[in-house]
Amino acid sequence: MSTRVSVICFLVITVVLGAYYGAPFLGKGDQRAHLPGPTSHGHHQIEVGCDQCHTPFGGVKNDACSKCHGEALTAVNDSHSEGKFADPRNAERAAGLDARACVTCHREHVPGMTSDGVSIAQDFCIKCHADVSQERPSHKTFAPDSCGNSGCHNFHDNRALYEDFLLKHLHEPEELATLQVPLRGASMGKTDAGAPSPSPLTAKDRDAPAAAGNDAAITADWEKTAHARAGINCGRCHQIEDPSTGAAKWQSKIDRAACLGCHANEDNGFLKGLHGMRLASKLPPMTPELAQLPMKADAKHNQLGCNSCHKAHTFDTAYAAVEACVGCHDDEHTLAYKASRHFRLWELEQSGKASKGTGVSCATCHLPREVHTEGGVTTVQAQHNQNANLRPNDKMLRSVCMSCHGLGFSMDALADPDMRRRNFNGRPGRHVTSLELAEKRAKKAGD
Secondary structure, three states: OOHHHHHHHHHHHHHHHHHHHHHHHHOOOOHHHHOOOOOOOOOHHHOOOHHHOEEOOOEEOHHHHHHHHHHHHHHOOOOOOHHHHHOHHHHHHHHHOOOOOHHHOOOOOOOOOOEOOEOOOOOOOHHHHOOHHHHOHHHOOOOOOOOOOOOOOOOOOOHHHOHHHHHHOOOOOOEOOOOOOOOOOOEEEOOOOOOOOOOOOOHHHOOOOHHHOOOHHHHHHHHOOHHHHOOOOHHHHHEEEOOOOOOEEEOOOOOHHHHHHHHHHHHHHHHHOOOOHHHHOOOOOOOHHHOOOOEOHHHOOOOOOHHHHHOOOOOOHHHHHOHHHHOOEOOHHHHOHHHOHHHHHHHHHHOOOOOOOOOOOHHHHHOOEEEEEEOOEEEEEEOOOOOOOOOOOOHHHHHOHHHOEOHHHHHHHHHOHHHHHOOOOOOOOOOOOHHHHHHHHHHHHHO
């Protein structure tokens, strides 16, 4: 073959390959056709946004991962931070498992290797901790692939195993004396004592223009909301600034941008979870049809946003806490909820027969209450990243379970996959020995 023909062939192949692999970054055609394999549960929502993770011809860099996950790892004081593997004293260990690169353990598009987001063998801990049975004789009988079991160790976040935490919660009863989660919206700390409290609004205060119509049902719904009680009128949400003139313009249909003025924290969480991460990646909204979990057929085209759960004008948080969830989700865990004790407690609260915060809804566990402090005012808000406390599920201990249950029972429940499928109805069929191990170690140290 002549040199000229060889050059032409090389150029043709380069152009074809460049077009094929470059198309995902240019938004050409069906990007899924370019995927080398299925994407994991955590990322499949944004799999067509290749540039969210990949640098053209440069692979996946840590910065792409920390863009979404860095804040969470900082918050938990990452047990295996990059600095540990960059330390020359750990060079030998880093050679066996170079965790300075996220993709060492979290590779995508390799479904045969990936389990719960991790793409290396489950006994990878032994690469660095082969001597654990000598250091901790109590661990001699533990299987090498059990390190990451619920209630045991997690690579990035080991707060569930901090010994002072375990010792503080030894011998707690299965149920605590007070069964109540923090009340959403509760305010603590200083407030602006000089600011007058807003007067509740009624139908006569409605400020929608005549051209918008006067729907009595919508007005009646709005009158009953926290918005009306807090003095939030129609125009607060529907008057949108016209970017061309700067003047306020009435907009009948609004999107989540109208919510941001008051609910920025909730929106920030929403964009980090599976429900909102497509919007954060500049992709069309999530719909149940795109989910990997079983979903209701009649809900498959619903676009997820603030109003898909909170329903415009009623903004019913009780509806959002249960019915909005079971209206889409069709998996075993969800289907078992209304047969659970948690749901019976929820019904008692909603009927007024039990105190606020004593019921357990879907949102109680999956959108847990968090304390936020801004400007010296501390409030309790719902974390709208419904994935934040799912992996590892030990995160639920502090944020949810221990509001009502002792630590030992909570760890056992989370460790039992059958109980999780039953939506925690019944009793755990597994037992985590972390508390006993910590107690025995503390006694030995005191002898």
